[in-house]
Amino acid sequence: MVMPWCCQIEVLKRAKIRGFLTHCGWNSILESIWCEVPIFCFPLLTDQFTNRRLVVDDWKVVINGVNPVNRDEVLVNINRLMTGTLGGELRNNIKRERKTLENEISTDGPSVRNLDTFIDDVTETVCNNHD
Numbered sequence: 520m521v522m523p524w525c526c527q528i529e530v531l532k533r534a535k536i537r538g539f540l541t542h543c544g545w546n547s548i549l550e551s552i553w554c555e556v557p558i559f560c561f562p563l564l565t566d567q568f569t570n571r572r573l574v575v576d577d578w579k580v581v582i583n584g585v586n587p588v589n590r591d592e593v594l595v596n597i598n599r600l601m602t603g604t605l606g607g608e609l610r611n612n613i614k615r616e617r618k619t620l621e622n623e624i625s626t627d628g629p630s631v632r633n634l635d636t637f638i639d640d641v642t643e644t645v646c647n648n649h650d
Contacts, residue, residue, distance in 0.1 A: 531556050538582075538600045540593065543567040548574055552616050557581065557609035559596050561588045580613045
């Protein structure tokens with residue numbers, strides 16, 4: 520079935536989704552981690568290669584693909600994900616990274632603290648320049 524558009528996160532949330540072939544855009548990575556779906560990584564442009572390095576080397580939540588994407592490689596990676604221990608390893612790593620994301624965005628997490636600090640700094644700068 521070909522659809523012109525769908526809500527990616529709604530698809531990823533489905534229990535039967537066992538892997539996600541993506542170009543490694545940042546939203547796709549975050550949504551996959553949030554939904555705990557292992558990623559087949561096939562970057563195409565610019566920041567996607569940097570994103571791939573992070574999720575392959577540091578977070579270890581993806582199956583690293585080789586460009587250009589081809590049918591045989593996708594088949595091999597689907598089999599690796601479904602039949603071996605790799606799927607479980609990737610899902611465990613994804614759960615770990617999801618906990619990190621949850622901590623980052625919690626009300627007392629570093630993202631909130633950093634944003635508050637930034638707002639305080641801007642406010643102080645603006646107020647000091649108007650005195």
